[in-house]
Amino acid sequence: MQPLITTGPPGPRARAILERDAEVISQCMVREYPLVLERAEGMNLWDVDGNRYLDFSAGIAVMNAGWNHPDVMRAVGEQLQKLSHGAFLDFCSEVPVQFAEKLVSMLPEGLERVYLSNSGAETVEAAMKLARYHTGRKYFISFYGGFHGRTYGAVSLTAAKVIQRKGFGPFLPVIHVPYPDPYRPFGFSTDTCDVDVIRYIREEVFRTEVSPEEVAAIVVEAVQGEGGYIVPSKGFLKQLRELCDEHGIMLVVDEVQSGCMRTGRFLASEHFGVVPDIVTLSKALGGGFPLGATVASDEIMAWPPGSHASTFGGNNVSCAAGLAVLKILDAPGFGDHVTGMGAYLMERLKDLQENHAVIGDVRGIGLMIGIELVRDRISKQRAKEERNAVLNAAFRNGLTLLPAGESVIRFSPPLIIEKEDIDMGIEILDRAFSAVSL
Numbered sequence: 001m002q003p004l005i006t007t008g009p010p011g012p013r014a015r016a017i018l019e020r021d022a023e024v025i026s027q028c029m030v031r032e033y034p035l036v037l038e039r040a041e042g043m044n045l046w047d048v049d050g051n052r053y054l055d056f057s058a059g060i061a062v063m064n065a066g067w068n069h070p071d072v073m074r075a076v077g078e079q080l081q082k083l084s085h086g087a088f089l090d091f092c093s094e095v096p097v098q099f100a101e102k103l104v105s106m107l108p109e110g111l112e113r114v115y116l117s118n119s120g121a122e123t124v125e126a127a128m129k130l131a132r133y134h135t136g137r138k139y140f141i142s143f144y145g146g147f148h149g150r151t152y153g154a155v156s157l158t159a160a161k162v163i164q165r166k167g168f169g170p171f172l173p174v175i176h177v178p179y180p181d182p183y184r185p186f187g188f189s190t191d192t193c194d195v196d197v198i199r200y201i202r203e204e205v206f207r208t209e210v211s212p213e214e215v216a217a218i219v220v221e222a223v224q225g226e227g228g229y230i231v232p233s234k235g236f237l238k239q240l241r242e243l244c245d246e247h248g249i250m251l252v253v254d255e256v257q258s259g260c261m262r263t264g265r266f267l268a269s270e271h272f273g274v275v276p277d278i279v280t281l282s283k284a285l286g287g288g289f290p291l292g293a294t295v296a297s298d299e300i301m302a303w304p305p306g307s308h309a310s311t312f313g314g315n316n317v318s319c320a321a322g323l324a325v326l327k328i329l330d331a332p333g334f335g336d337h338v339t340g341m342g343a344y345l346m347e348r349l350k351d352l353q354e355n356h357a358v359i360g361d362v363r364g365i366g367l368m369i370g371i372e373l374v375r376d377r378i379s380k381q382r383a384k385e386e387r388n389a390v391l392n393a394a395f396r397n398g399l400t401l402l403p404a405g406e407s408v409i410r411f412s413p414p415l416i417i418e419k420e421d422i423d424m425g426i427e428i429l430d431r432a433f434s435a436v437s438l
């Protein structure tokens with residue numbers, strides 16, 4: 001289906017709603033471009049003025065099964081007739097249990113006990129508290145560029161953009177270390193930055209800042225998301241796993257964005273042959289309904305009743321939606337489809353890079369792909385304004401994309417994407433790059 005832009009955007013209805021939004025909604029919301037959504041289906045979004053967009057955002061990597069998937073909508077409709085809020089903290093019901101059973105069946109062995117919550121940040125908070133409870137230690141290590149959410153524990157781990165931290169400290173005791181970004185290796189070399197980061201933790205952090213016996217967890221994204229869709233080397237997570245094992249530190253892998261088949265495997269960490277001690281999942285897990293899961297082994301998740309909980313965790317509607325989503329993601333061939341479409345999108349983006357010098361880097365796994373815009377390819381100066389201009393031009397031509405990091409465009413489309421969608425998106429993007437005459 002071709003995007004169809006007839007009015008604006010923003011058209012008159014969108015403009016009127018945006019004006020009201022500006023009057024009443026907290027200013028901390030971000031509005032990348034003036035999109036006012038009315039409905040969505042599959043790969044498409046419609047705004048309130050009837051414009052249709054091809055969507056490469058999946059609503060911040062959430063609608064992995066496609067917008068308004070009929071199976072998800074049916075499951076939600078049926079559940080609504082029976083029970084929405086089931087007070088799962090105090091009363092048991094079957095749907096959250098069924099959901100957790102299905103989730104565990106799709107995870108690597110050893111990840112077998114599930115704590116249910118409502119958002120990514122909540123899953124991270126639970127992981128931090130669990131790591132402290134299990135180890136009796138206080139400190140955490142996380143990475144520059146990492147994003148884990150905005151509640152106090154999660155934002156303490158986060159070091160993606162200073163605006164997310166400015167004015168909010170002091171934070172929990174977290175030591176930030178470089179993430180091994182092959183394109184911007186923090187003064188290390190591209191080929192060895194993974195080993196260098198591990199050495200830095202071992203030889204600098206543990207020697208000068210914190211004793212490893214005081215570190216409860218190292219919290220890492222298997223592929224950095226908000227920081228710019230950065231893929232570490234093949235060996236990095238394994239080396240981190242070894243470092244954690246050596247010192248009894250919990251390895252927490254935050255798969256809130258990279259999980260749920262986004263990379264072609266259920267967890268991105270599976271590509272790297274690593275099983276986390278604790279894994280966090282949210283975003284795509286609930287198919288558009290608030291749902292988070294923190295998962296660990298029986299041995300690690302051994303906290304007593306009442307030690308951690310939330311009123312809405314295990315909400316029946318979210319879990320019914322989540323169960324339907326998991327069945328879709330678990331269908332035979334789904335992962336291969338993601339891998340195939342990811343490879344095709346990557347190839348098309350590399351072609352685009354040949355025609356537009358501003359594209360400095362194309363990287364990703366599966367359908368978690370980023371392109372980094374730079375003023376020139378030698379200095380790699382970040383092209384933030386240019387990135388924003390391209391996003392806006394794409395939007396005005398009917399393609400919705402989101403930014404990541406300072407100068408990256410992220411590609412996190414619904415995983416049901418087909419080649420024709422990719423071709424259409426690339427055509428619009430090509431025009432957008434040309435229109436902003438970079």
Ligand SMILES: Cc1ncc(COP(=O)(O)O)c(C=O)c1O
Pocket residue numbers: 119120121122124147148149150221225226254255256257258282283
């Ligand atoms: C890796 C990661 N962790 C945690 C979060 C926080 O999730 P939420 O916004 O649902 O709190 C995000 C959100 O983008 C994320 O990408």
